[in-house]
Amino acid sequence: MPEDLDRTDRRILRLLQKDGRMANADLARKVNISAATCHRRTQRLFEANCIRAVRAQVAPDAVDLSTLAIVGVVLDRSTSDSFAAFEQAVRETPEILDCHLVAGDFDYFLKIRVRDMEHFNRLHATRLIVLPGVRQTRTFFVMKEVVDNRPLDI
Amino acid sequence: MPEDLDRTDRRILRLLQKDGRMANADLARKVNISAATCHRRTQRLFEANCIRAVRAQVAPDAVDLSTLAIVGVVLDRSTSDSFAAFEQAVRETPEILDCHLVAGDFDYFLKIRVRDMEHFNRLHATRLIVLPGVRQTRTFFVMKEVVDNRPLDI
DNA sequence: TAAAAAGTGGAACAATCTTTCATGCCTGAA
DNA sequence: TTCAGGCATGAAAGATTGTTCCACTTTTTA
Numbered sequence: 001m002p003e004d005l006d007r008t009d010r011r012i013l014r015l016l017q018k019d020g021r022m023a024n025a026d027l028a029r030k031v032n033i034s035a036a037t038c039h040r041r042t043q044r045l046f047e048a049n050c051i052r053a054v055r056a057q058v059a060p061d062a063v064d065l066s067t068l069a070i071v072g073v074v075l076d077r078s079t080s081d082s083f084a085a086f087e088q089a090v091r092e093t094p095e096i097l098d099c100h101l102v103a104g105d106f107d108y109f110l111k112i113r114v115r116d117m118e119h120f121n122r123l124h125a126t127r128l129i130v131l132p133g134v135r136q137t138r139t140f141f142v143m144k145e146v147v148d149n150r151p152l153d154i
Numbered sequence: 155m156p157e158d159l160d161r162t163d164r165r166i167l168r169l170l171q172k173d174g175r176m177a178n179a180d181l182a183r184k185v186n187i188s189a190a191t192c193h194r195r196t197q198r199l200f201e202a203n204c205i206r207a208v209r210a211q212v213a214p215d216a217v218d219l220s221t222l223a224i225v226g227v228v229l230d231r232s233t234s235d236s237f238a239a240f241e242q243a244v245r246e247t248p249e250i251l252d253c254h255l256v257a258g259d260f261d262y263f264l265k266i267r268v269r270d271m272e273h274f275n276r277l278h279a280t281r282l283i284v285l286p287g288v289r290q291t292r293t294f295f296v297m298k299e300v301v302d303n304r305p306l307d308i
Numbered sequence: 309t310a311a312a313a314a315g316t317g318g319a320a321c322a323a324t325c326t327t328t329c330a331t332g333c334c335t336g337a338a
Numbered sequence: 339t340t341c342a343g344g345c346a347t348g349a350a351a352g353a354t355t356g357t358t359c360c361a362c363t364t365t366t367t368a
Contacts, residue, residue: 020209025356054174056170098302101299102296106294140260141257146241146244153249190328194346316363320360337341
């Protein structure tokens with residue numbers, strides 16, 4: 001699916017990653033191609049799904065979601081269905097921003113953003129530990145976000 | 155800094171979070187205000203830094219960054235300067251997409267994206283464990299990305 | 309080597325953004 | 339209650355930008 005990207009495509013990706021609203025004319029100038037070509041290239045990158053989406057990065061504080069936590073989860077190993085059930089439940093929980101199946105002492109790592117600790121506790125008690133197959137969780141509250149969601153190094 | 159957002163502002167944020175390139179006219183229609191008002195509102199959200207940036211989400215596979223790992227880090231507690239030095243070094247390492255200072259058994263959690271395990275091992279050996287004040291690291295390789303960087307629930 | 313396919317830039321056209329302006333709506337003071 | 343001030347709103351004009359067309363060049367394939 002992802003085709004070969006030349007130097008120009010990569011420069012477009014890098015620039016749109018920094019500013020997804022950059023005008024096509026500006027983009028073309030910075031990449032040293034004509035506006036028409038730049039437009040076609042960009043469109044192609046979208047159609048080839050090299051650019052999955054262009055999204056506004058909303059400041060969490062502005063929408064009252066200042067509390068961030070990382071949660072390690074261990075599942076019961078009984079059925080492999082429990083993994084699918086757990087993942088489906090995770091997808092239906094909007095507070096969970098990241099969920100990764102990992103190798104090691106945990107099965108999953110979750111990244112969760114909520115309003116405050118009280119909200120987290122409620123979420124944890126009523127929605128996390130009751131997720132399908134959850135045996136144990138360990139919560140790491142984030143005290144400082146040093147880097148969050150940095151653009152890829154293209 | 156983040157001012158009061160009414161229902162309309164929040165709807166704009168929610169929609170731009172899904173599609174940061176949505177035409178202003180479309181946005182206005184979906185939010186039931188005029189194009190002029192919508193434009194002003196959106197501009198205000200940018201100026202108030204409620205929208206930090208609009209960024210293209212590049213498919214990691216397309217740029218050969220398919221390997222994801224979560225790394226827990228423990229620092230020497232000796233000097234508090236070592237935390238600042240570590241964080242500065244992290245900021246200068248483009249492969250580190252996330253870095254959060256947490257409470258618990260680890261000091262930091264890192265999210266790292268590289269080409270493959272060989273690249274990760276080189277990064278780990280030559281750039282991670284030599285970061286200022288690092289005592290110990292534990293790596294969790296990601297086997298499946300269930301949810302990655304979901305938009306906020308506004 | 310030649311034909312076909314794909315990529316390129318300039319220019320015209322269409323669509324979009326941005327500003328202006330007159331109006332209406334709150335808020336607070338008299 | 340009444341009035342003035344500040345602020346937000348929508349319609350429309352003007353400025354900017356995106357999109358397509360075309361002739362031409364480069365690359366690929368047979």
